[in-house]
Amino acid sequence: MDTNHFKEILLAEEKRLTEALAAEQSEATEEGNLAVETRDEVAEKFEDSDEREATHQTLENHLTEVRNALAKIGTGTYGKCEVCQEPIEIDRLEASPTAKTCKKHLSDLNGH
């Protein structure tokens, strides 16, 4: 398997996610510095930050998966199903480079 191809995709994804998290961080800090607000505005902000928290979590989870996949490339175990140890279908990896299982075991591990 051409792991270099997937390594490039994963490294690009890692960069994108790291930047998204950093951008989000600075945005949150700026808002935290804003002073005096009406009660309604504060309530709205809370809802906003709930959503942001969810997005943040999604980004972080994805980043963890990308890094796990990169670590597997390093150890030569990338692209193997974690259930049956068979190679994962290339088209599945193309669609989801962080896939951990083959198509047959898609539902055995949660995720992807």
Ligand SMILES: [Zn+2]
């Ligand atoms: Zn499998």
